[in-house]
Amino acid sequence: MNLIGLDREPRSGALRLDGLTKRFAARGESVVAVDGVSLDIAPGEFITLLGPSGCGKTTTLRIVAGFERATAGGVYLDGVRIDAVPPQQRSMAMVFQSYALFPHMTVYENIAYGLRLRDHTKAEIAEAVKIALTSMNLVGKEHRHPHELAGGEQQRVALARAMVVQPKVLLFDEPLSNLDAKLRGAMRAEIRRAQHMLGITGLYVTHDQEEAMSMSDRIVVMHRGRIAQIGTPAEIYLRPASVFVADFIGRANFLEVPAEPDRGHAIVTAFGKKMAVPSHPDVTAHDTALLMIRPEVLSVAHASREGEGVILNRTFHGASVDYEIETAGGTVTAAVPAPHPAVLLTEGTPVTVTFAPDRAYVLPRR
Amino acid sequence: MTAPPRRRGDLGVRAALLAVVALVAVGCVYPLINVLAEALSPSALPRYAEFVTSPVDLAILRNTIVLGLLVGTCGTAIGLLFAFVQTRLAVPGKRVLHLIALLPMISPPFAVATATVALYGRRGLVTYGIFGTEYDIYGLDGLVMVLSLSFFPVSYLGLLGMMRALDPAMEEAAMNLGAGRRRIFRTLILPLLAPGVVAPFLLLFIEAIADLANPLVVGGDYTVLASRAYLAVTGEYDTTSAAIYSLILLIPSIGLYLVQRRWLARKTRITITGKPSGSVHLIRGWGRWPVFTLAVLIALVIVSLYGTVLAGAFIRAFNVDFSLTLNHMRVALLGAEGREAVADTTLLAAIATPIAGLAGLTVAWLVVRHLGRAAGWLDFAATLGVAVPGTVLGIGYVLAYRDDIEVAGVTVLPGLVGGGALAGGSLAIILAYVVRSLPAGLRTATGALAQIHPHVEEASTDLGARPLQTFRRVTLPLIRPALLTGLSYSFARCMTSVSTIVFLVTPDTKIITSQILSAAGQGHYGVAFAYCTLLSLVVLLSLGLIRLVVGGSILTRQEGRL
């Protein structure tokens, strides 16, 4: 399937980052923004760079786009090293956080801008822009100026403008951060759909883990300029590579426990029960490890007498309820599907806490 | 942009409005009415018929407009060139270039034009001495050169601010859609700057056609209305003709002003919301060198001109006898008149500058934020100060304020002008300074205010601040750099304005520029140059002082954020 009908060849690029490093000199000090980032992205894959602000994700993206030069390492597109290629010849298109729409041009002119730089006839351009407008649900707005559009529409124009030139790689720099929550959800689907349809390789920067989870084929979690983990959303969520990743992605309870490794598992004792829990390979014998349990994995039940814990606090979310429970191992949070109001547990209630061992994970302490 | 809510009813706004309206009325409108009454008196009416049928007069009108358009274009282009080099090229010495581009803010009358002739005239040190050509600089070409170089800093500063405010992500977007440098400049930067180019163009146009000192020196046979009006007074003793020429001179100014307002109103642009991102990509390719070279050449010309002024103050006779002398300086600095002139001018300019700066800011604030339809009129009335030839304004002052103004037999306002007037006539001089330098501050402040989103001020209002409090606590600090530029500009203008002042100097108040005028008029060019050097020195020192008082720096990147 082809969005713009100008080029029948499917275009998507294999992107490889090899040991990218970027040092800035700031006030005489050298700051390492990106530190040896290596990454292989398959054609058509959608990858998210995720991390807290200042982790180097945007810098990495800008190096790929060609706006920054790496201090060391290289960027390869389809096996060709492109470090020295100026941005305008890189066959990539970026969607900016500020959209960077050209305020003096209409929607049509904005979208056509990139096409006019290539050798296309007027008719071809009109055709391509028309398809882009249709697919982005912008028909009827082509003669408006950007400031006459709503936020979501501006975003769609920015997207259309980038995609219509059929780049080999689409780059996204937190493009949804200026939209409200509802629109953001819709736009995620929109971006994903378009990217899939065109089969363009996507590199997406965000600090919003939910966004990363819902959109990506693979997520690259970055921390202090380095890659903390690369994996599918499920891997990242269920089998985080470190405490940082576990903590950054979603919510997690950590219980400090002695652990005995046993064929990919570790034998731990939690809430008074001994069990075998899947374990990180770095967990060694006679070690104190961290048992990670996501709040939704915990089950809570009213204890007739003495239980494993007592409810400290309750937060109602509508679809679910959060209980903060004081246990012998520490305070944990459990998120359970909201029951009938009559069965809501109240503060001070003694409870039993249980969980399925294979849904938890044991991590080394460091 | 959605119209900001009007708060005309507020007491503070009303008081501010009253104050500036009074200032503009007293300083500009009323004196002009006095002169124009003469230009519109029944006996003067046949002159208009004469004007439109006289080929000589029509040629003068055409010359004036052509000059204004050319200077507007060239001055804006030079400003754009320097702003572009400053913000987009990876080249050495940008700071020096910046300083040189600001130098013409201090342009004493006659100095630049005279230096131009000395260097680039038929026997010019450069044109004849180095290149051996007898280039005839007198006429339109020389005028455009001198005026463009004298007035371009205003467009430079404006465009510098705008180019720094452009979201670099926009250029990056174009870049990774495949656009090259030149294309980005043509399809993005230029159109985006267009509204910003219009204001300096207008100011350049108005200043160029109202300037009289330069046409006198390098105009040659090329006659324009402003100098014609001046000469009607000085050569023909005919103030009525002068008033008529001035009235006609106002027509292109007003016309262009109205066109600009309409055009801008239709083309309002809002930067799309969202955090500006990306970083500026300096041009590093070979393509930067021709552009840079052009800027450096122009900078060299500027330096050569000011260097000549400085050198001329210490050289016995430029181009003939290059031996050093301190005589000129001695006359300017130690002569009774000279010493008094330096002291008086500095004092009066120092008093006028804060008033002008604040007034410009207030008018801008009222125009941009608080007035609807009336805004245009206030804006225009405040711009009149430069739109009319100083000579005419000067005569207006004498007509309007020489006598005591009495209402019902009670003296409301004692005579302000001339010997025996209040404070030795210095009040009128201050008033003239304020009115003549107000427009520059007004323009920079308008530009700065337009860039502050009304939300910022609305937030303050929302928290309970009255408009005046908002202005003082929120707006003022935000546009401080613009205020600084406005003040510096005002001071420089005060110190260098001449044509109005010659009608207001009294035995008690001597003004440097009028000393320059008489020295130059009598061929004492060394002394004139010495005065110019002193004047520039005072201005430079004062700019430093303003910088200390207001904070921030005129010499750093800050003032670009207009």
Added chain:
Amino acid sequence: MVSRAKRGALILTVMLLAGACDAKAGDTAGVTIACGGQEQWCSVMTSHFTKATGIPADFVRLSSGEALARIKAGRNKPEFDVWHGGPADAYVAAAAQKLLAPYRSPNAAEIKPEWKDPAGAWTGVYVGVLAFCNNTEVLAGKRMTPIRSWRELTDPRLRSNVAIAHPTTSGTGYTALWSHVELNGGAKDAALGYMRRLHPNVLQYNKTGSSAAQQAATGEVAVGIVFAHDCVAVHEEGYTNLHVSYPEEGTGYEVGGVAVVAGARNSTGARKYVDWALTAEAQELGPTARVYSLPTNPRARIGNKLRDMSKVKRVDYDIAEAGAEKIALSRRFDIEIARAPKQ
């Protein structure tokens, strides 16, 4: 029309200024002069007047037109008592508008009748002679010597090398034009005919008279047509390449005036000033301020530097008629000569 706030600001400013200016608050016993001469000349004149009479005097330097415009605009409340220096035609114009108070000074009796107003509105204090301001270097480059006659000035070798002011805007320019009317026995066509022949040699018609001297000094032109004292002044500045010469056919001149301003606050002092300005000793002061024009008082001694000038052949210059014809003749010049292309 002045808001209270504004008035408050004014009063405040006045108070601020009072500190700076109270030492020089206006005095009424002294004489205030609108001075049309050079700064230094004005300064010498006023100080010597005070020395001679004990009356304090102060001046503002103004070009003739500025002085006239200012005296006219302030006629209801004159700020000047005396107007001294500057060409008589401005005084004629002022007298016509009744801006001058006629005063026949006893010292005026000795002055030639054509150098003073018959009604006593103004009296001549010096005579400036129209001359050629030659740049000897430029001329030498053309194998020429300083110009001696109007005829020689039309030499084709001087193409675009003569500077002269436009008669519409400059008294100097008009004096030159009228000189040719007088040289041709009153024939204006003949005068314009000469200007037409001169036209190819004229670089440009300057706006002001004295700039021609400056242009000659810097070599922009070979010859400037200016009043002799303008050329001498630039020469004194260090431009030793200049040489003053006079046309042998005869040349025009201007008379500098002095007058009492109508309604002067201190008319007694003003008259005393006029009396003094007409004395031989006052008129001998010029050269001490480097102003080299001829005195009108026949008893004034003529220094070495002025000797040549005093022997120059002068045309019979009719100031009154020249003034009357000025607008019409200047306009003819503008249309017939100045706008003609230079072949």
